[in-house]
Amino acid sequence: MRQLRMIRSISIPLCVLAFVQVAHGQLFERATVLENVRILRGDGRVVERGSMVIKGGRVVGMGTDVKAPFLSSRHDLTGRTVTPGLIDAWSTLGLLHESNESAALGRGWDGFDPYARNVFREALRNGVTTFYLTPGRSPGINGVGAIVKLVAHDDGSMGALVADDTALAISFGPADSPIKRLKTFEEVRKQFRDALEYRESLEDYEEDLKEYLEKLEARRKEKDDAEKKEADEKEKPVDTEDSEDSPKPTPKPESDDDPEDEPGIRGLLSDNKMSRHVVNRKTFRQKPFADDGGDGENGKDDKKENGNGEDKDKEEEELTKPEKPAIDRVSELLLQAIDHELDVRILAQRSDGIINALALAEEFNLDVLIEGATEAYLVASAIADTDIKLVFGPGSHSEIFRSNQFRRYRHGHIDVLQRAGVPWTVSSGARSSMAARFVSFHAQMAASQTDDVNWLSLVTTQAAMVLGIPHRAGLLAVGRAADLVVWSSDPSDPGSVVERVYVAGKLVYDHKDDVGDGGGQ
Secondary structure, eight states, X not given: OHHHHHHHHHHHHHHHHHHHHHHHHHTTOOOEEEEEEEEEOSSSOEEEEEEEEEETTEEEEEESSOOOOXXXXXXXXXXXXXXXXXXXXXXXXXXXXXXXXXXXXXBGGGGBOTTOHHHHHHHHHTTEEEEEEOOOOSSEXXXXXXXXXXXXXXXXXXXXXXXXXXXXXXXXXXXXXXXXXXXXXXHHHHHHHHHHHHHHHHHHHHHHHHHHHHHHHHHHHHHHHHHHHHHHHHHSOOOOTTOSXXXXXXXXXXXXXXXXGSHHHHHHHHOGGGTTEEEOTTTOOEEEOOOTTSSSHHHHHHHHHHHHHHHHHHHHHHOOOOOOXXXXXXXXXXXXXXXXXXXXXXXEOSHHHHHHHHHHHHHHTOOEEEEEOTTGGGGHHHHHTSOOEEEEOOSSOGGGGTOGGGTTOOTTHHHHHHHHTOOEEEOOOSSOGGGGGGHHHHHHHHHTTOSSOOHHHHTTHHHHHHHTOTTXXXXXXXXXXXXXXXXXXXXXXXXXXXXXXXXXXEEEEETTTOOOOOOOO
């Protein structure tokens, strides 16, 4: 009893300690409050002078009448502007290597380098917190991309998946000749057809396997029934002449005409040579016994049984288990796209590539997003009749003036698509890991082509909508993830700089600690 009381006296403080630790981590976590700040929510709404409360990685309070919680970390940001973290909807940020023609099963996340601190710093320095990571740009199928958020980890690495395997990446080789682009399109089309044939072969296998198992079960049941019948027959009592219970045969009355009284019959019965013969009492005709190989009744039955056995053996030989088709990972990946479990992102700059992307989407009923789309304005009406979205690359780049794939680039082409009602956004264009720092610049250039678009919405709420993550990024609201950027002034001001960046409520960039090397990986 004394030992039991000692154990109880020790266990109670331990329980209290555990409760205090949990409470300290959940209930007593210090909140971060950004006070006297101008808030651009990302959807066009503005809070001119308010406060934001961040706790547990989320925005828990926002507005003009928000009070700071007890023991919170308060920051007076008078004159600053807060926006959602920017989204690069087509990027290679942190990508170590790209896939090639044979890497249809490649994954963008597999090539991500979580320790590329310099390129991450450049992206954060320019307000980018979330991006779509493409697996490659080679002609054909390049694998699947991922959406990544620049979350900081304790070991110094950065990056967390928002969504893995979000889209199947296909390139129609915009820099190739028209013949090569057409060839690439036909190869991709054939791969999708092969995927459908692969599905049919699997369905046929399932049907054949079901039929095989049914026949196997029927045969097993027949065998069990036969064995049971045979066992029942063996258990039945056998009647013999010596049995006391068997009825005695009634003796026949004696007759003077009994053939056995005739001497000839007695002589025949007593003859040893007739031991293998049966005597017909009326005609005295002799019949030989049917041996095992004869044509008697027993012989015929045996032959019939043997014949049935041969047929049964033949049937058993024909009943073979169907062979399952070899696993085809590429076809399985394409079937996910056909079943709308995976979006399809097609890189197509020229009008012929865009038309081919529309044809592929229609033939296989795919959810398609087109990257690049420099000449999309030429086929704007055709795109508007579909649900296809667009992600434009840089709106101003030296390559536009020297590359043949941009030879029909036209300033104002975005306005044509905007008026046609085509959903779109802008990105860094996945030129290099360092290109993500130009996202805000490209968005402002694109917005300058139309009067109906706010550049900040392009790379926040609209980019999140195009990527399919409208509830996970791009908007400042209570209950949403605290991914936000603090600018020194209005972000549209060329002189405005990023002072702080929070991702999942954690400070991941502070310009005071920025060494400003701007180096590569």
